[in-house]
Amino acid sequence: ETGVTQTPRHLVMGMTNKKSLKCEQHLGHNAMYWYKQSAKKPLELMFVYNFKEQTENNSVPSRFSPECPNSSHLFLHLHTLQPEDSALYLCASSPRGSGGNYEQYFGPGTRLTVT
Amino acid sequence: GENVEQHPSTLSVQEGDSAVIKCTYSDSASNYFPWYKQELGKRPQLIIDIRSNVGEKKDQRIAVTLNKTAKHFSLHITETQPEDSAVYFCAANPSGYALNFGKGTSLLVTP
Numbered sequence: 218e219t220g221v222t223q224t225p226r227h228l229v230m231g232m233t234n235k236k237s238l239k240c241e242q243h244l245g246h247n248a249m250y251w252y253k254q255s256a257k258k259p260l261e262l263m264f265v266y267n268f269k270e271q272t273e274n275n276s277v278p279s280r281f282s283p284e285c286p287n288s289s290h291l292f293l294h295l296h297t298l299q300p301e302d303s304a305l306y307l308c309a310s311s312p313r314g315s316g317g318n319y320e321q322y323f324g325p326g327t328r329l330t331v332t
Numbered sequence: 333g334e335n336v337e338q339h340p341s342t343l344s345v346q347e348g349d350s351a352v353i354k355c356t357y358s359d360s361a362s363n364y365f366p367w368y369k370q371e372l373g374k375r376p377q378l379i380i381d382i383r384s385n386v387g388e389k390k391d392q393r394i395a396v397t398l399n400k401t402a403k404h405f406s407l408h409i410t411e412t413q414p415e416d417s418a419v420y421f422c423a424a425n426p427s428g429y430a431l432n433f434g435k436g437t438s439l440l441v442t443p
Contacts (some may be wrong), residue, residue, distance in 0.1 A: 250430065260376070260421055260433035273430050307375065318364045318425060323375040 220244060221324035224307050226256040230298065236253045240308030240328045248311045249291040250284060251320065255304040268290060298331045306330070335359075336424050338434025345412055347443055353437045355422035356404040362424040365398060366431070367407045371418045379420075380407070412441045 221242045230236050242249065251263040265273035266285040282294040289306055305328050309321040335358040345351050366381035367373040368411065382389045382396045389396050398405040409416055419438050
């Protein structure tokens with residue numbers, strides 16, 4: 218698969234588990250994003266990274282911890298989640314540093330269910 | 333921060349008719365306004381975008397108009413087809429680093 222890939226595609230975890238979501242982009246982009254998509258808030262921005270530096274944290278609870286080791290990889294570490302965290306987690310990337318001015322390319326998402 | 337309002341939340345049209353979705357934004361610094369289409373079970377994909385130095389942009393059956401004074405922009409789809417059925421999101425960029433999305437419009441085109 219080319220473009221933006223995400224693993225796993227589906228994840229079921231208990232409230233006490235620790236898991237990580239992975240995103241990889243093969244487009245040479247410099248900005249990467251995490252979004253949460255749920256029925257309540259269809260496309261909710263969580264984190265933004267430009268050139269591996271976090272530039273935005275949209276008031277996300279600390280049980281979500283992002284990591285961007287390089288411009289091609291983005292992780293979302295999850296721990297002690299709540300049932301209301303169940304949602305589709307989408308990763309996206311865009312060229313250059315000012316991602317807000319350019320097309321964002323989305324991954325297929327990870328469907329997360331917290332039991 | 334930027335607040336993007338999108339209307340309507342659902343829209344049903346007959347095949348061949350036109351569909352119009354409207355968005356308003358609050359931050360006058362926003363200068364980029366994309367529209368994304370998300371089909372059921374698929375990822376959002378850009379269908380058209382417009383920058384603040386342009387008032388209208390067209391791509392075949394899809395057009396977007398922007399009124400910077402009134403802070404609103406609209407998506408127009410003409411000659412709708414069943415494959416246009418999807419959720420459409422508008423967005424604006426308040427800070428240059430990220431996009432704020434509207435809540436989406438679920439468009440249904442009936443044959």
